[in-house]
């Protein structure tokens with residue numbers, strides 16, 4: 001099956017990375033809307049227009065299912081695009097539910113973009129699962145900017161995160177939700193800052209499990225492949241492919257770190 005992945009930028013690679021491991025025989029297309037990143041500070045109308053454009057492009061390339069590998073785009077536009085196109089369109093959800101379950105009575109810090117943090121969709125989810133009012137919401141928009149610069153650990157990244165966490169007593173927290181797909185790249189840095197007693201969790205695995213269900217029973221491509229597009233422009237030259245190889249290597253490190261932890 002041809003499966004389209006979409007994000008405003010490089011964040012969705014963190015979900016694609018897991019999907020390529022879970023479904024090694026499928027053909028993946030990855031669309032990064034680098035012309036309009038970041039989405040987290042945009043309006044719903046803008047995001048709906050961009051997501052619609054990307055979904056149309058991926059369908060035009062023959063995709064039979066699409067993963068909106070972006071929490072912000074899911075919050076803003078998933079119902080909109082599902083209503084317009086007749087194919088499975090999967091979205092992301094900040095992993096608040098498993099975090100509250102694992103937190104064992106400790107507090108849960110949910111991080112995401114300003115759009116996701118503001119949106120009714122997240123507030124509704126928190127209301128459903130956070131019966132004991134243990135959840136704190138925090139927008140970390142600058143992490144998207146750092147990620148797009150391939151800056152995953154630097155004095156600037158650490159200073160930014162330390163500043164953002166300075167009003168929290170991290171000893172009270174048992175779980176930290178990475179509610180933006182870009183944030184997965186920072187797992188080792190964030191884990192180092194918050195310490196070993198705070199577990200980091202994201203929604204990537206849940207979405208990939210759902211994708212495996214959608215794909216199961218349908219004919220596979222037989223040979224795994226991946227193609228990358230920046231707002232519709234194919235990325236094919238050596239330098240461009242090296243860029244994606246570097247990001248997958250960073251994800252190997254980030255996700256491996258998680259397993260060792």
Ligand code: DGL
Pocket residue numbers: 007008009011012037038039040041069070071072073113116144179180181182
């Ligand atoms: N990667 C995106 C998310 O999961 C959004 C990043 C952005 O464009 O602000 O929310």
